[in-house]
Amino acid sequence: MAILSQILFVLALIFAIYFFIRNVKKLVRNIKLGKTINRRDQPSKRFKNMAMVALGQSKMVKRPIAGILHIVVYLGFVIINIEMIEIVIDGIFGTHRVLSFMGGFYDFLIGSFEILALLVLVGVIVFWIRRNVIRLKRFWANEMTSWPKNDANNILYFEMILMVLFLTMNAADYQLQLVGADHYANEAGIIGAFPVSQFLLPLIDGLSISSLIFIERTAWWLHILGVLFFLNYLYYSKHLHILLAFPNTYFAKLQPQGEFNNLEAVKNEVALMMDPNADPFAVPADDASAESAAIPDKFGASDVQDLNWVQLLNSYTCTECGRCTAECPANQTGKKLSPRKIMMDTRDRLEEVGKNIDKNGKFENDNKQLLNDYITKEELWACTTCNACVEACPIGIDPLSIIMDMRRYLVMEESAAPNELNIAMGNIENNGAPWPYNQMDRMNWSQEK
Amino acid sequence: MTEEIKVPTMAEFLSQGKAPEVLFWVGCAGSFDDRAKKITKAFVKLLHKAGVEFAVLGTEESCTGDPAKRAGNEFLFQMQAAMNIQVLNGYEIKKIVTACPHCFNTLKNEYPDLGGNYEVIHHTQFLKSLLEEGRMTVEGGKFKGKRITFHDPCYLGRANGVFEAPRELLQKLEVELVEMRKCKKAGLCCGAGGAQMFKEPEPGNKDVNILRTEQALETQPDMIAAGCPFCNTMMTDGVKNKNKENDIEVLDVAEMIAQAQDL
Numbered sequence: 001m002a003i004l005s006q007i008l009f010v011l012a013l014i015f016a017i018y019f020f021i022r023n024v025k026k027l028v029r030n031i032k033l034g035k036t037i038n039r040r041d042q043p044s045k046r047f048k049n050m051a052m053v054a055l056g057q058s059k060m061v062k063r064p065i066a067g068i069l070h071i072v073v074y075l076g077f078v079i080i081n082i083e084m085i086e087i088v089i090d091g092i093f094g095t096h097r098v099l100s101f102m103g104g105f106y107d108f109l110i111g112s113f114e115i116l117a118l119l120v121l122v123g124v125i126v127f128w129i130r131r132n133v134i135r136l137k138r139f140w141a142n143e144m145t146s147w148p149k150n151d152a153n154n155i156l157y158f159e160m161i162l163m164v165l166f167l168t169m170n171a172a173d174y175q176l177q178l179v180g181a182d183h184y185a186n187e188a189g190i191i192g193a194f195p196v197s198q199f200l201l202p203l204i205d206g207l208s209i210s211s212l213i214f215i216e217r218t219a220w221w222l223h224i225l226g227v228l229f230f231l232n233y234l235y236y237s238k239h240l241h242i243l244l245a246f247p248n249t250y251f252a253k254l255q256p257q258g259e260f261n262n263l264e265a266v267k268n269e270v271a272l273m274m275d276p277n278a279d280p281f282a283v284p285a286d287d288a289s290a291e292s293a294a295i296p297d298k299f300g301a302s303d304v305q306d307l308n309w310v311q312l313l314n315s316y317t318c319t320e321c322g323r324c325t326a327e328c329p330a331n332q333t334g335k336k337l338s339p340r341k342i343m344m345d346t347r348d349r350l351e352e353v354g355k356n357i358d359k360n361g362k363f364e365n366d367n368k369q370l371l372n373d374y375i376t377k378e379e380l381w382a383c384t385t386c387n388a389c390v391e392a393c394p395i396g397i398d399p400l401s402i403i404m405d406m407r408r409y410l411v412m413e414e415s416a417a418p419n420e421l422n423i424a425m426g427n428i429e430n431n432g433a434p435w436p437y438n439q440m441d442r443m444n445w446s447q448e449k
Numbered sequence: 450m451t452e453e454i455k456v457p458t459m460a461e462f463l464s465q466g467k468a469p470e471v472l473f474w475v476g477c478a479g480s481f482d483d484r485a486k487k488i489t490k491a492f493v494k495l496l497h498k499a500g501v502e503f504a505v506l507g508t509e510e511s512c513t514g515d516p517a518k519r520a521g522n523e524f525l526f527q528m529q530a531a532m533n534i535q536v537l538n539g540y541e542i543k544k545i546v547t548a549c550p551h552c553f554n555t556l557k558n559e560y561p562d563l564g565g566n567y568e569v570i571h572h573t574q575f576l577k578s579l580l581e582e583g584r585m586t587v588e589g590g591k592f593k594g595k596r597i598t599f600h601d602p603c604y605l606g607r608a609n610g611v612f613e614a615p616r617e618l619l620q621k622l623e624v625e626l627v628e629m630r631k632c633k634k635a636g637l638c639c640g641a642g643g644a645q646m647f648k649e650p651e652p653g654n655k656d657v658n659i660l661r662t663e664q665a666l667e668t669q670p671d672m673i674a675a676g677c678p679f680c681n682t683m684m685t686d687g688v689k690n691k692n693k694e695n696d697i698e699v700l701d702v703a704e705m706i707a708q709a710q711d712l
Contacts, residue, residue, distance in 0.1 A: 062635075258608025259558035263523045267563070270527040300521065329638040329661075334654030382651040385519045385643030386603040391634055407521030421520050424647035429525055432511030433477040434647050442475070443507040445486040446456040446493075 002094045009091035009224075016228035023235035027316060030354040034309030039251040046250045049396070054249040059394040063323070066130075069123045073159070076120035077242070080113050080166070087224050096183060097173075100191040111193035114170060118196045121163040128156045138322030143341040148320055151237050158230055165223040171200035172216035181209045184216075244317040245395040251310050252396035257387040260404060265297035266412075300408025303369040304350045307405060314397040315347035324389035324399055330382040337382035339389035339399035345374035346402060371406055380406050381418055454493050458507040459540045469504040471575070472542050474556065476549035477512050478678035484685065485678035491707035492548050492572050498712060499585040503546075509536050513555040520644035527563065530555075534565035548572040548703060550605035550677045551642075557609070571605055573615040573676055573702050580621065589623030590709030595671040597624040599702075600661065600684060601636035602677035615676045615702045622709055627668040637661050639683035646679050662687025666697075673699045 039046075052058045057074065061067035086099045100106050131139045131152060139152070174194045176184035178201075204212060234240050241248075272278050301307050324339035325331050331338050349370045357363050371377075383403045390398050410416045417425070424434040432439040462469050473496070478485040496503050514529030537545075545567050547553050557569035570578075579585040597619060605611045612633045619626050631637045640650070640657025650656055662684060665673050673688070675681040678701075685699045700708075 256554075256558055256609050258554040258604050260518060262527065262559060262562050266523045266527050269524065270531055273528070274531050299523065327635070327637075329640060329657045330651070330653070332637075333640075333650075333657050333660055335651045337651070378651050381648070382653075383643050384603070384638045384640060384645050384657065386638035387607050388603075388635075388638065391607055404519075404521065408523055409521075411521035412524055417520060417522070418648050420648040421644055424644065425517050425520065425522050425525055428512045428514070428517055428529065432529075433481060434512060434516050435477065435481055437481045439511060440508050442480045442510055443456070443458070443505070445475075445480055445489055446454055448486070 006092060006094045012225060012228060013088065013091070016231055019232045023232065026354060026358075027235060027240075029357075030350050031309050031312045031316065033305050033350070033353065034307050034312040035305075037308040037310055039253075039310055042254060045254055046252075049252060049254070050246055050250040053252075053394070053396055054245045057394070062392075062394070066321075069126055072119045073123045073127075076116040076123070077159075079116055080120070082109065083113050083166075084227065087220070091224060097191055100186075106191065107193040110170070111195050114167065114194060114196040117163045117166050121160060121167075124156050124159045124163070128153070128160075131156070138326045141322060141325060141338060141340070143338055143344055144320070144322070148238070148344065151239075152320065154233075155237065155239050158226065158233070162223060162226050162230070165219045165226065167197045167200065169216055169219035169223060170194055171197035172204060172212050172219065174198060175201055175204050175207075176209065176212050176216060179209060179212070181212065184213075238318065238320045241317050241319040241395060244313065248313055248317040249396040251313065253398060253401075257390055260401075263299065263408065265299060298409070299412035300410070301402070301405035302371040302409045302413070304346060304353055305363075306409070307346070307402060311346065311398070311402055311405075312350055314399075314402075315343050315350060317395055318343040318347065318397055319395070320344060321394070323392040323394065324397070327388040327392040329384055329386060329388065335379075335382040336376065337379040339403075342375060342379070342399045342402055343397060346370060349374050371409065375406065377410060377416065380410065383407075454490060455497070456493060456507075457504045459504045459509065459542075460507070462504050463540065468541070470502045471544045471546050472537075472540075473503045473505050474513075474545050474547035474549075474552050475505055475510060476547060476552045476678070478682075479548055480510070482678060482682070484682055488548055488678060488681070488701040488704055491701065491704040491712070494707050494712040495576065495579075495585065495703060498710070499579045501579070501584070506536060506540075511536075513552045513560075515551040515555040516644040516647060518555070518559070519642065526559075530560055530563045530565065534560060534563060537565055537567065542567055544568045544570070546570050546572055546575040548676075548678065548701070550602040550609075551679070554604040554608055571611055571614065571676070573605075573618055574611060576703065576706065577614045577617055580618070587618065587621040587706055588709055590711070592672075592705055592709050593623045595624050596627055596669065597622075597672045597674050598627050598629055598665050598668045598670045599632075599674045599676070600629070600639065600665060600680055601633055602675070602680050603636065603638050603642050605676055606636055607634055615674070618702050618706060619674055622705060627670060629664045629668055631664055637664060639677075639680040639687075641679035641683045646682075656687075658683035658687040659690055662691060666691060666693070670697060672697060672705075674702055674705065675699060676702055 057067065057071050060070050086097065089098045090096060130136050170192070171194070173184060174197060177186070177190050204215065234243065298306055304312060318340065320340055322340050328337060328339055352368070353363060356366055380403055383400070385400060385404070387400060390400050427434050427436050431437060457469070459472065475489055479489040511533055512529055513533060514526035517529065518526035545556055547556065547569070550571060553569055553571045556565070556567065576585065580587060599615055599619060601607070601612065616626060637660065638657060639661050665684065673684050675684055681699055681701060688694050688697050688699055
């Protein structure tokens with residue numbers, strides 16, 4: 001019987017890890033569909049950013065209530081996972097509380113886990129209340145329906161259940177130790193400290209040893225299976241941020257927020273135009289340049305493959321917290337633009353492209369694209385490029401760069417700018433100002449009284 | 450305030466074989482927009498008063514390309530940049546000051562990659578340095594004790610981290626500086642950025658400048674200070690929309706300093 005449960009445990013573990021690796025591979029493949037961009041310079045600055053923003057949660061606390069609760073849940077999650085080491089060893093080798101040889105330190109660990117578990121439970125319940133009872137506005141925006149809405153609650157329910165199972169397991173274990181059950185009780189006395197689960201004892205007081213063992217084993221199994229399931233739920237969920245927040249902050253833009261990249265493809269064109277010796281009819285000199293001349297780069301982005309891999313990583317990292325949208329001037333004044341929706345649309349389209357590749361071996365044209373089928377022009381043109389969304393993101397996501405790349409496509413590939421902008425751009429081109437004033441009148445202000 | 454102001458051009462400096470201390474990049478709004486021209490003139494008066502040898506490009510200046518770039522027209526932006534860089538490098542410009550945060554951001558951050566490397570500063574930073582070097586004094590004058598809130602321009606504040614220079618200047622005016630609910634890094638846009646200045650807004654339930662003006666009015670200010678010609682226009686319109694234009698003036702920081710000295 002013991003050996004059977006060990007085999008089942010190992011199988012469950014292998015199964016979970018296999019699927020997790022499969023999902024991670026898919027994730028990496030999809031992110032790599034993006035264009036190259038160098039975000040490996042200045043590693044010390046990048047590490048610092050990651051340490052501050054992801055590890056240190058420095059931007060989470062900009063909203064103090066959510067921020068502090070999040071730190072509690074985050075710390076609880078990370079620290080309680082130390083217990084996973086013991087659970088896995090026990091599961092594989094059929095031992096019980098294998099790390100208890102550490103004595104007083106073990107008691108300290110288990111006691112800390114219990115307190116953290118309680119704090120996580122409280123935190124998650126408050127999160128649930130904020131989302132479902134108080135109904136904070138940013139959780140009830142247009143894009144937060146169906147799956148995104150259920151996903152958010154699923155995660156909260158999951159964490160509640162895992163914490164309750166963890167505490168139940170400990171309570172049953174403690175009671176078993178108290179009644180001196182075989183395999184649980186120890187001559188040295190009570191193993192572990194149970195500052196929280198001790199209060200559950202009245203609930204299981206008087207139960208037979210076999211009932212207690214059943215409760216303990218059931219809780220233990222459901223807890224570990226729940227954790228393994230949750231690991232594989234990540235890929236389908238906004239909860240991926242627990243892993244991706246780290247690379248996402250590492251690869252985030254380091255330049256001032258106002259600095260937008262200068263498109264390389266355009267640089268080449270402009271250099272050619274400004275070169276008095278350039279021969280527009282010249283045959284490209286060698287094969288390499290002929291090849292690059294044959295396939296001109298698309299200007300801007302109309303689909304996910306036109307974005308760079310950091311933008312795609314951003315989309316998978318987004319936790320849909322909506323801080324970006326809450327700060328967006330366009331969204332606050334009732335426009336359709338929501339930076340969060342930009343990220344969710346990018347991710348959903350990328351997933352669609354990924355599934356297309358899974359099915360066909362390579363991407364087959366599906367007559368859909370990110371532009372129009374997911375993100376409308378109306379959303380794109382409502383942006384003031386103010387960077388409030390970029391500043392608000394607690395994990396360094398840059399929705400603005402996607403908006404900009406899509407505007408570039410609209411203007412340079414489709415000439416689809418709003419007419420007033422076409423007029424302003426025509427003025428810049430003809431007379432060097434967005435208004436129709438002659439460049440020769442640029443000094444007139446100094447003569448005016 | 451009736452005399453014509455002397456504004457030397459780079460061409461004049463070059464013909465005399467001299468180089469100015471700093472180039473004043475006036476910008477399109479500062480050159481053509483009636484409201485922004487007042488800011489330009491106020492700043493020029495301050496430069497004269499402080500004895501700064503400055504020059505403008507005059508008719509050789511052209512749009513930096515910022516609105517084109519934010520609208521997505523990278524091609525037009527880079528063409529403008531190439532032409533401007535040719536002029537600026539031709540005059541061997543080292544230092545540029547501008548009263549427009551959009552020009553400031555573009556010249557400072559986006560021109561270097563295209564071959565234009567200059568020290569670029571915003572006019573509030575420049576005025577602050579004049580103050581620190583003792584070349585200029587700032588007194589409260591008619592602004593002393595006035596309740597003033599400063600609206601952070603996105604491309605000066607959040608985008609480039611310049612929050613303190615304009616505030617320090619205002620404090621030197623001995624005003625009562627009050628902050629809006631959303632300020633500095635969390636400041637709300639006036640609604641003009643990203644080429645929105647040149648188009649009608651998308652359908653919504655309010656204009657961005659109205660929302661921002663409401664945030665400013667919450668602080669019960671006597672005046673609203675700005676550091677950007679576009680923000681200035683948007684906030685002025687917002688104040689008018691609230692029928693407060695007779696009570697609350699929207700002024701650029703440079704205008705306040707000039708007016709405090711009766712320039």
